[in-house]
Amino acid sequence: MKEKRKFPKSLSKEYLNAFEKINSDENQELIVVENENFDSIGTFQLPFIQYMNYCGGIRAQIETVMVRKDQRGLGVGKIMFEWAINRAKERNAIMLQLTSDKKGLGQLNFIKIWDLKLLTKE
Numbered sequence: 001m002k003e004k005r006k007f008p009k010s011l012s013k014e015y016l017n018a019f020e021k022i023n024s025d026e027n028q029e030l031i032v033v034e035n036e037n038f039d040s041i042g043t044f045q046l047p048f049i050q051y052m053n054y055c056g057g058i059r060a061q062i063e064t065v066m067v068r069k070d071q072r073g074l075g076v077g078k079i080m081f082e083w084a085i086n087r088a089k090e091r092n093a094i095m096l097q098l099t100s101d102k103k104g105l106g107q108l109n110f111i112k113i114w115d116l117k118l119l120t121k122e
Contacts, residue, residue: 014121022045027047027048027049027050028045028046028047028048029044029045029046029047029048029087030043030046031043031044031045031080031083031084033076033079033080035071037062040068041063041067041068041071041076042065042066042067042068042071042076042077042080043064043066044061044062044063044064044065044066044080044084045062045063045064046061046062046067046087046088047060047061047062047063047082048060048061048088048091048093049061054094054095057093057094057095058091058092058093058094059094059095059096059097060084060088060091060095060096060097061088061096061097061098061099062081062084062096062098062099063098063099063100064099065077065080065098067080067112084096
């Protein structure tokens with residue numbers, strides 16, 4: 001049986017510290033998607049990383065992608081990725097990469113729909 005994530009009623013000091021660091025870094029963006037009722041229905045983190053290759057190019061990296069269970073299959077993920085792609089272009093990123101842990105690889109449908117390349121590291 002799959003274990004569900006349990007969220008505490010209040011966030012721990014570690015989460016609050018992480019949020020403050022992300023929020024104060026101009027190369028980190030934490031995106032929250034809301035519906036017309038201002039309910040949070042999705043979120044992802046979009047860091048911009050400076051690299052030495054590609055003439056010192058910047059990569060955008062989509063990570064920690066989550067869509068509320070009752071909103072899956074309704075195009076929320078597509079809207080999030082379209083927004084991230086446009087944001088990466090605005091920041092002149094040379095590439096946009098998606099990171100996932102092995103549990104997240106269960107969303108292969110999403111990868112197929114977007115015709116993405118799947119590169120795994122053991």
